Amino acid sequence: MHSTMPPSATIPPRSRRPPPSRRAFRTVLPGFGISLAITSLVIVSLVIFPLAVLFLRAASLGPAGFLAAAWTPRARAAYAVSLGASLAAAGMSSLVGLLVAWVLVRLEFPGRRILDALVDVPLALPTAVAGLVYSTLYVEKGWLGQWLVPLGIHGAYSRLGIVLVLVFVSLPFAVRVVQPVIESLDKDTEEAARLLGASRSQTFLRVVLPGILPAVVTGFALALARSLGEYGSVVFISGNMPFKTEIAPVLIVSRLEEFAYAEATAIAVVLLAMSLAMLVVVNVLQQRLVRNSQ
Amino acid sequence: MASNSRWKKSLLNFFHLEHYWKHPLFSAVRRTGQRLARGLRQWSHSLSKAATATRLSELLLIAAAVASIGLLIVVPLASVFVAAFANGPRAWWEAIAHDPDTRHAIWLSLTVAPVAVAFNTIFGIAAAWLVARFRFPGRTLLVSLFDVPFSVSPVVAGLALVLIFGRQGLFGPTLATFGAKVIFAWPGLVLATTFVTLPMVVRELIPVMEAIGPEEELAAVSLGANGWQVFWRITLPNIRWALLHGIVLANARAMGEFGAVYVVSGHIAGATDTMPLRVEKLFQEYRTPASMAVASVLAGLALVTLVAKVVIERQLEAESKELEAARASDAGTDPTTGGDLS
Missing domain, CATH: 1.20.5 (Single alpha-helices involved in coiled-coils or other helix-helix interfaces)
Structure with missing residues (x-):
């Protein structure tokens, strides 16, 4: 594989046994x-x-019963908040993730390895802790809130807060999917583009981006799937006000606590369908991108 | 360039700015700006002679990445510990150890997570062996089923368990006659945690097993080893770091799982509250310092996990390089087998 000369050139040809078929010798294993x-x-x-x-x-429940349970105004508002916040968070995660992955792969600087390790913190840190901390950071007296709240930016008990924790929770997915693809990029192509007179931004948009876009989209999909279902962190920071900051999983739990099982189930099915539909859409998109770049 | 100046001209015309544009004060400011930019460029040029603008833009990129990770991850992480120890280590210790409900939550987390992880380890090894070593109809479908728990909301998973084992659920009445309890009890916590962490060990093992290939195992079988011998002497040593990686990550997720556990536990203090649930309950009771203390234990655990992960990943990398080197030398010396199997 890695030898520079074809093996047949150095070793005299021997009688080649036909290789045993894969199937045959996999079944030998116990x-x-x-x-x-x-x-x-x-x-x-x-x-x-x-x-x-x-x-x-x-x-x-039957079609009518299902609709009555799953399509109430409050539930519709919850779907909208869930979907909107997840899309925003996945988009932001993809952008920040692309930036961080690029910096980690292409640039050398002191502390690079530490930054690399820090990206995984959200995978290891319980989401409840994340939610708790974020809500204390962005309230009026918090570390960041004391600067932001006077400016009118409310990072706690608001939709912005939901997006913030979702970005935290989904960031590792966006980074880790893109990182190996940037590693495998061919630097020569970029250099060629530069030498042929393309500007830095042209090189990035026309040469680099098409290569990594499928990975970015995959990262977006993973981030979205994670965000749509997230509960632990959001419940701390959102304030859970119906019609405003209540996401679908929170609504499911509050229905459950009222022992309204039918309604909770119906909403859960919609949520499940939503995340599956998102995955399908993104998969199709990604396949199209891969085909285009080939 | 031409289009640029045309734009500038039309913009100036539009706002009637020609007058100000040529005003001495304005042009002085403009010239100072240009001089500053030139100086900055020269300074960055002296930093690296290879490229002029590269250094500056690279520095900006690094700054942006460090700032976003800092703001999103480092500041929250640091603030957990600062808040937890705000009243001194003694208050921290009292919040952790002198509250019987918190003590029970820690104990519960320490018993639920290992059991769930053990289940997942057994499942992970079996499933990875099946998928990486055999070809059979339905294999691709099976692999995609492994990932389902990642795309199902933990809350929905918990709800499904309630529908099965809950009092009004499918098996609820049957279980009740035996006096067994799943929901609002320990078995429910284990089931929910197992579901949520299900893909984590398999996902780690499949690529590693496929990269290693079946040659060594086939050799062992052909020399007369039985299944257990092959597993203990060949497979397990080969996959040990990947397995450990999966276990460490699954354990972290199991300790920290909130949504699924929240639904099935009924969050009864001192009975079914795990550590993350305890964090939430203390927060709801406006006992934020105590809540932060428990959170800091979980955050400390996350840091330990992270260090373990880095160490394990270094081992994994070294082993995959070794494997590649071995493959390369195989391919060089024995062309009849080298290329066919990989």
């Missing part, structure tokens, strides 16, 4: 039965069955 059993048991009982129960329960 453990197919038991690993299949464990895997399917877990997947069926923990993933498929619960989701099926969820859908069946929602279906048992």
Whole structure:
């Protein structure tokens, strides 16, 4: 693979045995039965069955009942807040993530490795802690709030606060998806573009961006999926006011606490459908991008 | 250039600014600005002779990245510890250790998370072995099912568990006759946590197992090793760092899970409150210092996780380089097998 000369040039040709087919020698390995059993048991009982129960329960409401439960004005407002905040957060995460990934890969500076490690903090830090801290930072007497609130920027108990914690929670996904792709970029192409007279911004927009755009979109999708379902951090910072800062997961929980199971289930199904639809849309978009860049 | 000056001219005409543009005061300011820019450029040029504007724009990029990570991640993280120790270490210790409900929450988190992680380890190894070593119909579908828990809201997952095991749920009445309790009890917490962290170990193992390839295991089998021997002597040593990586991350998520656990726990203080739930309850009771103290324990745990992650990743990198080197030398000496398998 990595030898500079083709091997056949140095070694006299021997009688080549036909390589055994992959299939034939994978079945020689033991453990197919038991690993299949464990895997399917877990997947069926923990993933498929619960989701099926969820859908069946929602279906048992009937179309009219479902709509009455899932399409109330308060629920619609919650979907809108969820979707809007998640889109904004995923967009911001993608932008910041692209910047951070680029800096981490392409530039040398003291503290680069520390910055690299810090990107993973949101993966390790419980989201409840993140929500708690953000809400104390951005209230009027908080570290950042004391400067921002006089300017009219309310980072706590507002939609902006929801977006902020969602960016925190989803940032690692945006960075980590783009980073390896930037690493694998061919620097020569960029240099060629520069030598041929393209400006810095032209080089970035025409040469670099098409190469990394599919990765950026994937990062966006992951960030969006994570943001749509996030509960722990948002519940601290949003204030959870119906019609204003109440997101769909919070609404589900408050319905559950009123023992309104049917309504909670219906809203959950809509939320689930929303995140699945988002994933499909982004997947299609991404495939188109990959095809275009080829 | 031409278009630029045309723009400038039309802009000046539009606002009737020609007069001010040529005003001595304005042009003095303009010239000073130009001189400053030139000086800055020369200074950055002296920093690196290779490129003139590069250094400055690079510095700006680095500053922007450091500022955003600092504002989004470092400041919040630092403020947890500052707030937790604001009243001194003694108050911190009292908030943690002298509150029986908090003590119970810590104990509960320390028992729930390892059990969930153990389940996921077993599942992860089995699933990765299945997917990385065998080809069978439905394999791609199975792999995409592994990721489902990542795109399902934890709250929705918790709700599904309530619909199954809750008092009005599918198995609720049956369970009640046996006196068993899943929802609002320990088993529910374990199930919810397991669901949320399900993909984490498999996701780490599959790429590593596929990169290593089945050759060593095949050799062992052909020499007469049985399944357990192959697993303990070949597979496990080969995947140990990837496995550890997955376990560390899954553990961090399991300790910190909030949404799914919140729904199934019923958050009964001293019974089903885990550490993150305790943080929330203390916050709701306006006991922010105590809440911050518990949060600081979780944040400390996150930092330990991060350090472990960095160490493990260094090992993983070293091993993958070793593997590549071995592959390269194989390809060089034995062309009949080198290329076919990789």
